[in-house]
Structure formats: C-alpha cells, structure tokens
Amino acid sequence: YPHEFSGGMRQRAMIAMALSCHPKLLIADEPTTALDVTIQAQIMELMQKIRDETGTSIILITHDLGVVANLADRVAVMYAGKIVEQGSARDIFYRAAHPYTAALLRSLPTVETSRSE
Incomplete structure (x- = not known):
C-alpha cells in the first residue's frame, strides 16, 4: 500500500510514474521537500541520471538553493x-x-x- 512507503520511496514512485511515458520534459515541484538529507541526495542523483541518460529536460521548482546549485x-x-x-x-x-x-x-x-x- 502506498501509505506504507517512506517519503523517499513515494518520491521515487512518482518519478517512475512520470517517466513511464518517456517525456521530453519533467516538471519537478519541490521534489526533495520533507525528505531527510540522505534521501534528498539520492533523489537528486536519480534526477541527474535521468537527465544525463535520457536527455529529458527538467524544470525544477524549489526553494532549496542547494538543490538548485547541484542540478540546475x-x-x-x-x-x-x-x-x-x-x-x-x-x-x-x-x-x-x-x-x-x-x-x-x-x-x-x-x-x-x-x-x-
């Protein structure tokens, strides 16, 4: 059941659902909010991998300037x-x-x- 997943697992599942139709553009609205630092890093690594391997463009909406500095x-x-x-x-x-x-x-x-x- 979805409510049994951790925040990081729910976020990964949402990213997988968004990528299932092979979009050219992914809009990520606060993708690391309310996640602990290690999970934030894993989500950011996943998004970088997606961008680099698939050529998918990402519009990242965030208040976290650290996330911006690492990905944008x-x-x-x-x-x-x-x-x-x-x-x-x-x-x-x-x-x-x-x-x-x-x-x-x-x-x-x-x-x-x-x-x-």
Missing part, C-alpha cells in the same frame, strides 16, 4: 509571482543582478556565519 544549468528567480532574474546557475550564484536574488543568496548559511546570526 539555468536558473530563473521569481519574486511576487514574476521572474526577476534569469541566467546560468554560475551567473546567478556569483553575479546576482537583482536585489531579491542577492538577498536570497546572502540568507544562505556559511561557515563564517556565527550561530547567533
């Missing part, structure tokens, strides 16, 4: 329902042009950030 070639940043910036992942992460994008990136924790911040 191109990034579009939305604010108030509109795309405010788009470009290569490298350009977005290293040369953000829009203030909202810059604020998102500043919100990421770093090793240098103290625990009190």
Whole structure:
C-alpha cells in the first residue's frame, strides 16, 4: 500500500510514474521537500541520471538553493509571482543582478556565519 512507503520511496514512485511515458520534459515541484538529507541526495542523483541518460529536460521548482546549485544549468528567480532574474546557475550564484536574488543568496548559511546570526 502506498501509505506504507517512506517519503523517499513515494518520491521515487512518482518519478517512475512520470517517466513511464518517456517525456521530453519533467516538471519537478519541490521534489526533495520533507525528505531527510540522505534521501534528498539520492533523489537528486536519480534526477541527474535521468537527465544525463535520457536527455529529458527538467524544470525544477524549489526553494532549496542547494538543490538548485547541484542540478540546475539555468536558473530563473521569481519574486511576487514574476521572474526577476534569469541566467546560468554560475551567473546567478556569483553575479546576482537583482536585489531579491542577492538577498536570497546572502540568507544562505556559511561557515563564517556565527550561530547567533
């Protein structure tokens, strides 16, 4: 029964169902939300494998910038329902042009950030 599967198994089953008709485009809306870190990594590896082996394009909708950094070639940043910036992942992460994008990136924790911040 589906309710007996773990979150990661349910997510894998949903990906398998989506791929069963061999789409050229997969839309993944928050594919790693509410999964533990190891399962998140497995789902991301699976999506990379799908992309690389089948040539399927993936539109990844997520709030997790770590997921974006690991999987995305191109990034579009939305604010108030509109795309405010788009470009290569490298350009977005290293040369953000829009203030909202810059604020998102500043919100990421770093090793240098103290625990009190």
